[in-house]
Amino acid sequence: MIHIFRKGSDESLPTLVLFHGTGGNEHDLLPLAGLLAPGASVLGIRGNVLENGMPRYFRRLAEGIFDEEDLIFRTHELKQFLDKAAAEYGFDSGNLVAVGYSNGANIAGSLLFHYGGIFRSAVLLHPMVPLRGLNLPSLKDVAVFIGAGTNDPIIRREETEELESLLREAGAEVTMLWGNQGHRLSSAEAEAARDWLKQQS
Template sequence: MKHIFRKGSNPARPTLLLLHGTGGTEQDLIPLAERIDEEASVLSVRGNVLENGMPRFFRRLAEGVFDEEDLVFRTRELNQFLDEAAQEYGFDRENIVAVGYSNGANIAASLMFHFQEALKGAILHHPMVPRRGIELPDLTGRYAFIGAGTNDPICPAAESEELQILLQKANANVELHWENHGHQLTYGEVDAAAKWYKENF
C-alpha cells in the first residue's frame, strides 16, 4: 500500500496510523498527527480503491451504502499491511492508534470490529457503523474517540450513537464528542481528540 512512514523521537509512544477521507492522500492528515503527538511515529496510508479517480479504502454501492464484501477484504488487507510495516520499520505492532476521517474512520472502525488486537485505540472523525449483525471481538483495554457533527448530512447523529454503543458493548472505552457542524473536520474537534489522546496514552 502506498504510504509514508516517519520515525518518531520517542519509541515508547504509539505509532499513529493516518487514514484519509474519500479523495484524500497520505499527506492529508499529517498536520493532525503533529497536533496529537509530536513524539510519535507516523504511518500514513493511501487507500487502494479508486472511485471516479478518488482514493478510498473500500468500495461503496452508493452514498452511505458499503460494499461489505470489499470492506471485509480491504480490512484484512490493511491489517496484514500493518503486520508487515511493523516488521519493516521496527515499531510496536501492539501500540498503534489510528486517526481516520470519514472513509478512513470507517476502515479504522472496521479494524476494531474484525481484529481484536489490530489497534490500541482509534480517533474516528465522522465515522459510520462499518457492519451490522456481526459479533465484535472483546475490546477490553482498547480506546476510541468518535468526533461527530450534529448537522452532519452524511453521518446522522444516530449513526455515531450506535457506533458508540456497539464498541462499548464490546468493552472498549469510548468517548463521543459533538460539534455543532456538518461533516467537515473542525479545529475544535481536532483539539478535543488531542486532549482525549493525551489523557489515555
C-alpha cells in the same frame, strides 16, 4: 500499499496510523498527527480503491451503502499491510493509535470490528457503522474517541449513537464529542482528541 512512514523522535509514544477521507491521500492527516502527538512515529496509508479517481479504503455502492464483500477483503488486506510495515519499519504493532476521518474512520472501525485490540486507541472523526450483524471481538482494552457532527449531512445522529453502543457493548471505553461543523474536521475536535490522547498513556 502506497504509504508514508515517518519515524518519530520519541519512541515511548505510540505509532499513529492515519486513514484519510475519500479523495485524500497518505499525506493528508500528517498535520493532524503532528498536533495530536508531536514526536510520535506516523504511518499514513493511501486507500487502495479508486472511485472516479479518488482514493478510498473500500468500494461503495452509493453514499453510505458499502460493498461489504470489498470492505471485508480490504480490512484483511490492511491488517496484512500493518504487520508487514511493523516488521519493515520496526514499530511496535502492540502500540498503535488509529486516526481516521470519514471513509478512513470507517475502515479503522472495521479493523476494530474484525481484529479487536489491533489499535490501543482510535480517534474516529465522523465515522459510520462499518458493518452490521458481526459478533464483535472484545474491545476491553481499547479506547475510542468519536468526533461527530449534530448537523453532519451524511451521518444521522442515530448511526453515530449505534456505533457508540456497539463499541461500548464490546467493552471499549468511548468518549464522544459532538460539534456543529457538519462532516468537516474542526480544530475543536482535533484539540479535544489531542487532550484525550494525552490521557491514554
